[in-house]
Amino acid sequence: KAGVTQTPRYLIKTRGQQVTLSCSPISGHRSVSWYQQTPGQGLQFLFEYFSETQRNKGNFPGRFSGRQFSNSRSEMNVSTLELGDSALYLCASSPWALCYGYTFGSGTRLTVV
Amino acid sequence: DAKTTQPNSMESNEEEPVHLPCNHSTISGTDYIHWYRQLPSQGPEYVIHGLTSNVNNRMASLAIAEDRKSSTLILHRATLRDAAVYYCILTGGEIQGAQKLVFGQGTRLTINP
Numbered sequence: 102k103a104g105v106t107q108t109p110r111y112l113i114k115t116r117g118q119q120v121t122l123s124c125s126p127i128s129g130h131r132s133v134s135w136y137q138q139t140p141g142q143g144l145q146f147l148f149e150y151f152s153e154t155q156r157n158k159g160n161f162p163g164r165f166s167g168r169q170f171s172n173s174r175s176e177m178n179v180s181t182l183e184l185g186d187s188a189l190y191l192c193a194s195s196p197w198a199l200c201y202g203y204t205f206g207s208g209t210r211l212t213v214v
Numbered sequence: 215d216a217k218t219t220q221p222n223s224m225e226s227n228e229e230e231p232v233h234l235p236c237n238h239s240t241i242s243g244t245d246y247i248h249w250y251r252q253l254p255s256q257g258p259e260y261v262i263h264g265l266t267s268n269v270n271n272r273m274a275s276l277a278i279a280e281d282r283k284s285s286t287l288i289l290h291r292a293t294l295r296d297a298a299v300y301y302c303i304l305t306g307g308e309i310q311g312a313q314k315l316v317f318g319q320g321t322r323l324t325i326n327p
Contacts (some may be wrong), residue, residue, distance in 0.1 A: 134313070143317055157314050159314065191258070202248075202260035202263065204260065205256075207256060
């Protein structure tokens, strides 16, 4: 079965721009989470959605936002990009909740110049 | 979020068992113990999780101390493909609680041929 698909795989943006990343979860999975990975901070939780509702949010500024559609696909948006937003952004999906384990995608590598 | 402590790195030989320790002395009664691993250039991968009893699956075994203040991930016969960073994570409240993974620095496992 298809895994978690993230697009695009690589992205280069200029400081001040905005960016939208996409995540298609495994079919039937209703929970989608987003994580940021940087060499300095490691893996950090951004937010989690279930049935189009944000259930949890990490400690990130309001420039980071997300949403989930009725087909469980999710997008995250970062506005007014800063150099420090350069990171690997990972999406993970689960059938319902954490107890089922998350399946992660391969991520989107965002570089802000 | 309850904290876990893992060794920064461990080394083992191919085809030998590997025991990866994790201390979580502040674990609460409802915290689950999850293990994920991240292979180079990939997103994290779910390995196993448990609450009180020892757990086995096709990838590994999870041994949980009776007082639940520590646990050990056991890879029964390590292969070179098991070289990865292993994360021990506590999650509270499967459904009602935080649907997020709080990653620490993990243990970098090196497998020697």
